[in-house]
Amino acid sequence: MDNATLMNFAIVLGKSVAVVVVMFTICAYAVLAERKVSAWIQGRVGPNRTVVPLIGAIPIIGRLLQRLGIFQPIADGGKFLFKEDPVPGHVRKFYFFLAPMLAVIPALTTVSVVPFGQYVDAATGLLKPLIIANLDVGIVFIFAISSLSVYSLILAGWASNSKYPFLGSIRASAQLISYEIAMGLSVLPVFLWTNAPGMEGTLSLVRVVEAQGGLWFGIWMPVSAITFLIALFAETNRLPFDMPESESELVGGFHTEYGGFKFGLFFIGEYANIVVGSAAFTLLFLGGWNPLPWVTLSDIGLATGILGGVLSVLIFLGKTLLLLFLFIWVRWTVPRFRYDQVMRIGWRIMLPVAIANLIAYAILIAWIDTH
């Protein structure tokens, strides 16, 4: 390898490590947010005892941080690391160990094609996206890799060699297959529009955001957005679609037999999926890093250099975190659907709606393009 390749490799590696670290932090704090928001919604105070010696001693801020549970993820993480990690005698060991890894790997892999923002390079005047791998097939890559995570649920349920995990994983496979289709169909109108005639065809997420300089897709394609969001809830196994886990109904669902760090990995994987899902929804329907509909950062002259990069990342992160809050908010509002309801909604409502929506927008876009 020559020096330039090595340098390139080092840069990409550095970016990847940074993104993974940020992802883990967001996941850890998403867990905290989940606990806090659930507590607040239920009239409780939530985790408020954990404190770190030095920072906790700062007069007012330390107390505030403690009350907000800011240090709780450290304690949680430590607990997952040091807890006894039992492997029941009746499991199929290889697959039992493989499943939690499969839960995390796809979730962290999909992040690599998610753009976080962009800036105008002052020297060349070109728009540069902040992304690890600007793949031309962005959204397809996300769909392909993220649907691999169903293998972790199925393997976990099967390898556990016990009833409830098995039921959970059966449900997981049925549910994920049902909603995958509606999800894929619901985003097609977006790409019908971004691939306007005469342009080079692409499925890149950066281009989707650039196409939302005017009206965001979420506003003029509301049915797509809602269908995608509902399918996203189902794909990430969040309530009201948490069939695979079905806590209390199936004990703990697919991860009943897991404990300690392996359970922690499932946990991280679940939240990483939610974060990536929120990010994808932001990019597809909420205008990515565009601050407002019809307003882009370039329009208000803040898109250049480091400032532009930081601003776009902040806007994008803000929208993603708001969506994350929506996930949590819905979870503590809606009870779980019954299994047959999940199937009925998936096949008899979501799928026809997504197809009708696709046809309607295909006709609409064709009409716009020919007039």
Place this chain on the structure above:
Amino acid sequence: MATGKKLERKPLSFAERTYLPAIFAGMRTTIRHLFMPKVTLEYPEQRPAIPPGYRGVPTLVRDPNGREKCVSCQLCEFVCPPKAIRITPGEIPEHSDHAHVEKAPKAFDIDMLRCIYCGLCQEVCPEEAIFLQNIYSVSGYTRAELVYDKAKLYELGGTLPDKHFKWDVKKAAAEATATGGGH
């Protein structure tokens, strides 16, 4: 024959069948709750208000003159359903301030691991000497530690207001007899 009015069950409207309006209504409720004052009582720092008549840990009490009221009649010991109370009766020394009637317990042990907080001891006590007061948190590292002895029971019980002042009445009567009787 049943003559009830048959209720028409209206078919759900399209909006209702999408579940979405109901979900949004629910989300409005939960977001309101997000900002409501919290009801948690943060226990070790905040303590609940104990209502009168609460049956907490049984304790021994003194009268306002500082005399122990228990006369070791052992009624509580006999009535105690789980046999948590053990009393060793003792004499009151002749020259004691309290030496006018009856006896006092030499030892008075309540095994808090056996006590069921039924309150029968308080109910049966003719001297109003044992009360279940407002202590609700009992903990210890050993079994021995949780057998409360007389000193501990008096420390927990403290002094309660007294209507009778039995000791003073007895003392006055005894002194009256000593000086020749009469009213």
